[in-house]
Amino acid sequence: MTESGSKKLWGGRFAEGTAASVETFTASIQYDSRLYKYDIAGSKAHAAMLADQGILSSSELEAIVTGLTEIGREIDAGSFEFKPELEDIHMNIEKELVDRIGPAGAKLHSARSxxxxxxxxxxxxxxxxxxxxxxxxxxxxxxxxxxxxxxxxxxxxxxxxxxxxxxxxxxxxxxxxxxxxxxxxxxxxxxxxxxxxxxxxxxxxxxxxxxxxxxxxxxxxxxxxxxxxxxxxxxxxxxxxxxxxx
Structure with a gap:
């Protein structure tokens, strides 16, 4: 078993992590990675709206847009490492963004599923x-x-x-x-x-x-x-x- 299962968005009720073979089988990142530029564009537009609504500060918006732009460039260049344990394109980008810019990255998902x-x-x-x-x-x-x-x-x-x-x-x-x-x-x-x-x-x-x-x-x-x-x-x-x- 892996230890990542308990950290998944849906994994809070499980005592043990997901088997690595199951993670690989159920992950969609090998297919939906092609959606990355749309995911990033959507997140930038969503972040701008959140800032206009006062949910994000201007500094948080700037950090989010800069972080997403950098991630997009790395994916374009083929240097970004996609992780099957993060399941899909959304979580791969979101996790990387939070790792880079901190709590502001987590606030990006406000008012969104x-x-x-x-x-x-x-x-x-x-x-x-x-x-x-x-x-x-x-x-x-x-x-x-x-x-x-x-x-x-x-x-x-x-x-x-x-x-x-x-x-x-x-x-x-x-x-x-x-x-x-x-x-x-x-x-x-x-x-x-x-x-x-x-x-x-x-x-x-x-x-x-x-x-x-x-x-x-x-x-x-x-x-x-x-x-x-x-x-x-x-x-x-x-x-x-x-x-x-x-």
């Missing part, structure tokens, strides 16, 4: 992936339009049931794919629009009693607005299912 934090990171990651796919689809469609113009008036056989059926223009064939990918783009645009509401501020389940400004954080992170229901938000992953179905 890992539940709304991971939803934020996941949405920001998929939002960027949507934008990237939309850009790629635009490039593919430009290529099909170019080919259609180049071969305008040229004829090719059209097939049904793997048999030559009717003569068609090559341009007509190319623009069929243009229409297909245009629909794909439309689906991705709609998917991005639906997911682009900030979950931060919903906390673990039912929000927080601390004074916060959800709209400020949403605007800072380029969201169109905030989610309406904290219970829905805490468990919502249908935006990810919609993304994969597209």
């Amino acid at each position: 890992r539940n709304d934090q991971v939803a934020l990171d996941f949405k920001m990651y998929l939002r960027e992936q949507c934008s990237r796919i939309i850009e790629l689809l635009d490039g593919v469609n430009r290529a099909f339009v170019t080919l259609a113009r180049e071969y305008l008036g040229h004829i090719m056989p059209g097939y049904t049931h793997m048999q030559r059926a009717q003569p068609v223009q090559i341009a007509h064939h190319m623009l069929a794919y243009y229409e297909m990918f245009t629909r794909d783009k439309s689906r991705m645009v709609d998917c991005r629009k639906r997911m682009n509401l900030s979950p931060l501020g919903c906390a673990a389940l039912a929000g927080t009693g601390l004074p916060i400004d959800r709209e400020q954080v949403a605007e800072a992170l380029d969201f169109d607005g905030v989610t309406a229901n904290s219970m829905d938000t805490a468990g919502d992953r249908d935006f990810a299912i919609e993304f994969t179905s597209n």
